[in-house]
Amino acid sequence: MSAKVTFSPSGVSIEVKPGTSILSAARKAGVLIQTRCGGNAACFMCKVKIRQDSDLLPIAEEERRKLAGLEEEGYRLACQAKARGQVHVEVPLDPLRAAVQKLLAKQAEENDELW
Template sequence: MDAEITFWPSGRKVKVKQGTSVLMAARQAGVLISTRCGGNAACFLCKVQLLPNNEVMPMNEVERRKLGNPETAKFRLACQVKVTGKVEVEVPPDPLKAAVARQLAKQQEEDLLW
């Protein structure tokens, strides 16, 4: 049986086999989720937010050690969370792109003053 993942804010969707990580699904969908550790839960760059009513496997021990209590964790590690059905994921903006966007907005604001 397949699982379907929707990535926000892009709205891209992809169908994958159950048990696929959100990170692998993102790569198949062409959605950028930053990572440096190759999916070993070491860099924390792949944090994503799962929207309510998602069909995913519970946190594994590695993810629990990194993020803490599964009931209070706001984010999951895309490299560790495995899908079992329909899933919606909020992908935070890439840190470098976000910094550039802030600088551009600041520059536009300053240009309006002149």
């Protein structure tokens, strides 16, 4: 039996052994999830949003404390959340890429207003 993890917005999917962390699955699939602590639940950078119908192993108390209620909104730490079955993960853009995209969108909007 295997688990399947699908990452958005890239649409990349990978089959992994049940119990594999979302961060490990992302690395195997070539999907970048930011982390600074090496997957030790210390930096909070690998926070991802998990679709509600996803099948994960239950959240551990340490992760629940770190998330401080965000887990109720679907957020998990990719280094701690472990796939059990089908999992759908929304990976946030890294901050630099998000800032560049925002600037480009603003420039495009301003250019449209000129015409």
